[in-house]
Amino acid sequence: MKSSLTACPLDCYDACGLVYDEKKLKPLKIGHTNGFLCPHLNHYDKFERIEKPRFQGKEITMEEALLKLKELLAVEFKSDVLHYRGSGNFALMQEVTDHFFANFGATLTDGSLCDGAGEAGIIEGRGSNKNMPLSEIEKSDVIIFWGRNPHTTSSHILPLIKDKTIIVIDPVKTKIAQMADLHVQIKPHTDIYLALLLARFVYINDSLNEAFIEKYASEFEEYYELTQGVRIKATLEDIGVTLGDIGDILHMTIDKKVAIVCGVGIQKYRDGADVMRSIDAFAVSLGFFGKEGCGVAYLGNSKEGMSSPFETKAKRVSKVNTDFDAFETVFIQGANPLAQMPDSLRVKNALQKKQNIVYFGLYENETSAMADLVIPAKTFLEKNDIRTSYAHNGLMVMHKQIESTIGISEYDLAAYLCQAFDIELKAEEEYLQYFKNFGVKKINGCFEVENREAVPYQNGFDTADGEFVFLEEFETQQSEAEDEFNLITPKSSRSLNSQFHREKHLYIHPSHGYKDGEEIEISSQNGSVVLEVKNDNRLREDTVLIYSGTPGVNNLTSSKHSYEGKCAVFQENKVKIAKK
Numbered sequence: 001m002k003s004s005l006t007a008c009p010l011d012c013y014d015a016c017g018l019v020y021d022e023k024k025l026k027p028l029k030i031g032h033t034n035g036f037l038c039p040h041l042n043h044y045d046k047f048e049r050i051e052k053p054r055f056q057g058k059e060i061t062m063e064e065a066l067l068k069l070k071e072l073l074a075v076e077f078k079s080d081v082l083h084y085r086g087s088g089n090f091a092l093m094q095e096v097t098d099h100f101f102a103n104f105g106a107t108l109t110d111g112s113l114c115d116g117a118g119e120a121g122i123i124e125g126r127g128s129n130k131n132m133p134l135s136e137i138e139k140s141d142v143i144i145f146w147g148r149n150p151h152t153t154s155s156h157i158l159p160l161i162k163d164k165t166i167i168v169i170d171p172v173k174t175k176i177a178q179m180a181d182l183h184v185q186i187k188p189h190t191d192i193y194l195a196l197l198l199a200r201f202v203y204i205n206d207s208l209n210e211a212f213i214e215k216y217a218s219e220f221e222e223y224y225e226l227t228q229g230v231r232i233k234a235t236l237e238d239i240g241v242t243l244g245d246i247g248d249i250l251h252m253t254i255d256k257k258v259a260i261v262c263g264v265g266i267q268k269y270r271d272g273a274d275v276m277r278s279i280d281a282f283a284v285s286l287g288f289f290g291k292e293g294c295g296v297a298y299l300g301n302s303k304e305g306m307s308s309p310f311e312t313k314a315k316r317v318s319k320v321n322t323d324f325d326a327f328e329t330v331f332i333q334g335a336n337p338l339a340q341m342p343d344s345l346r347v348k349n350a351l352q353k354k355q356n357i358v359y360f361g362l363y364e365n366e367t368s369a370m371a372d373l374v375i376p377a378k379t380f381l382e383k384n385d386i387r388t389s390y391a392h393n394g395l396m397v398m399h400k401q402i403e404s405t406i407g408i409s410e411y412d413l414a415a416y417l418c419q420a421f422d423i424e425l426k427a428e429e430e431y432l433q434y435f436k437n438f439g440v441k442k443i444n445g446c447f448e449v450e451n452r453e454a455v456p457y458q459n460g461f462d463t464a465d466g467e468f469v470f471l472e473e474f475e476t477q478q479s480e481a482e483d484e485f486n487l488i489t490p491k492s493s494r495s496l497n498s499q500f501h502r503e504k505h506l507y508i509h510p511s512h513g514y515k516d517g518e519e520i521e522i523s524s525q526n527g528s529v530v531l532e533v534k535n536d537n538r539l540r541e542d543t544v545l546i547y548s549g550t551p552g553v554n555n556l557t558s559s560k561h562s563y564e565g566k567c568a569v570f571q572e573n574k575v576k577i578a579k580k
């Protein structure tokens, strides 16, 4: 019998399990999905998709599109083909095209538009990135949401934290900040100072977890000296934190089971790795690792404990500052680089010079509009797949639910190309089975990845000597000039990056005297964009907010890399604003 079970394919912490019943998507009642979905999946069938392939604006059949694609790949040097894959669909079979392009000899990408800086910081400190899963967060007494907006980006954590003490460290008075026991409305890009000061006061107050430090963090004394480089009074004034806040955080966390739940907000900067590592160091000072209900959660590696059946060894270029110009044919899959990569004006310039741009996706957007060849994909309901998550240990099989004549699946496209260029590819079912074999059934009926620890670091860290490696220096941040604002660009509840309902406003504190709807030009050293104002008293006066997915937001951002982790730095640039 056909299974009605599947899972949401989107790039989201929660990776909800679904049942497709009477043509409706329903949430799985068991496990982390907890019987509810978010607006994206509740309205999934309302979003208009691309139905027909086209070449240079003219509709063609899928057979013609595949032939065209084959022609576009017949270049003199195969490495002049670039395969640029984003995270529009997070399921594991998306990678089957990497297998084709790598074996073909094309260039693939590395680097990160997302969590790479934070991940690098975690690995430097702990020797690996093993995440604290939802099932452990549920056991904590206290949750610190540090640059994470759970109501928007990870709502399935909310039922688990109901009666807990909540601390929020965020420049925006988000919903969770409004409900919290303590909200520290910190100035953007200053978390490293707060984290350094917290570790320093843990020491001064004699609250160090001595037993833990002795075993797993014996360099703490040196780190303490580093924290003394922060001038207390001047720094606190500048970053919008009081000594009282620090006292409160310590009072609420010492001797408790504490989960520090971090998001990408803290690390969209060049020194993003150091910020993450300083937060880890605070957790170390109180011994929050390796214990039930304690730890630091971030975006884990969704493939942790698994290996890949695909061969994807290839020449790679960064997906942050990709030099599209250097390629003959650019194949873009599950991504909208014209909107979502930093420094959009640079990206547009580079892509405009290219003849052969192929877009393989579901929806029309800036990138499909510029592409020569557009190939519609199948939705997750029309293909077989399997997925994991970067926040929990679930492994969900996504059974095909609908037969449709629209689009082509990633496997079928790869199979066509592999045959055309004489590259070996196994049957789809073999790959799916390979992934399924990493799963084990739990008593609640859900599957999980077998080889993941629920409580990592119980026997120390994964560094050479099992000890935490502390930061040895940090960069001093420049404050914004009088006429500049900090730009933050977090996720919107209405869109999934540039999919679904995209935002179009600049959000600013009412004290600046702009009227709602007024047009404003926002500019940075990289470019400018004109947006309508929305006044928002949840913001700090020194900060403006433009959501991810807002057309033009990345005209303002820089395509520099983070110092560590090869990651984009969407909040590095300061911006100026002027009436249009």
Ligand SMILES: Nc1nc2c(c(=O)[nH]1)N[C@H]1C(S)=C(S)[C@@H](COP(=O)(O)OP(=O)(O)OC[C@H]3O[C@@H](n4cnc5c(=O)[nH]c(N)nc54)[C@H](O)[C@@H]3O)O[C@H]1N2
Pocket: 011, 012, 013, 114, 115, 146, 147, 148, 149, 150, 152, 153, 154, 169, 170, 171, 172, 174, 186, 187, 188, 189, 190, 191, 262, 263, 264, 265, 266, 488, 489, 490, 491, 492, 493, 494, 495, 496, 497, 548, 571
């Ligand atoms: N609805 C929805 N859900 C999504 C997505 C989406 O687009 N829409 N995108 C998905 C993806 S790709 C990802 S990576 C995740 C990310 O999800 P989150 O990790 O939650 O990331 P953001 O929304 O970017 O930022 C989280 C919070 O960080 C705050 N912040 C910004 N700058 C700073 C800072 O300097 N310091 C501190 N302390 N806080 C700061 C923001 O105000 C925001 O409240 O969400 C996923 N889920």
Ligand SMILES: Nc1nc2c(c(=O)[nH]1)N[C@H]1C(S)=C(S)[C@@H](COP(=O)(O)OP(=O)(O)OC[C@H]3O[C@@H](n4cnc5c(=O)[nH]c(N)nc54)[C@H](O)[C@@H]3O)O[C@H]1N2
Pocket: 011, 086, 087, 088, 089, 113, 114, 115, 264, 333, 334, 335, 336, 337, 339, 340, 341, 342, 360, 361, 362, 363, 364, 365, 377, 378, 379, 380, 489, 490, 491, 496, 497, 498, 499, 547, 548, 549, 553, 554, 557, 570
């Ligand atoms: N200013 C700013 N920029 C950001 C961010 C930010 O917070 N602020 N966030 C960054 C982050 S964290 C991320 S992860 C990136 C995300 O950036 P992208 O990976 O480019 O994500 P999307 O904008 O969601 O575009 C995904 C595309 O995938 C296609 N798609 C969906 N499902 C499928 C499928 O099954 N098959 C195929 N072939 N295509 C499919 C859709 O057509 C959609 O257009 O953006 C980054 N850019």
Ligand code: SF4
Pocket: 008, 009, 010, 012, 013, 014, 015, 016, 037, 038, 039, 040, 041, 155, 156
């Ligand atoms: S919360 Fe995340 S995983 Fe769940 S339905 Fe929404 S986008 Fe999908």
Ligand SMILES: [Mo]
Pocket: 011, 113, 114, 115
């Ligand atoms: Mo992301």
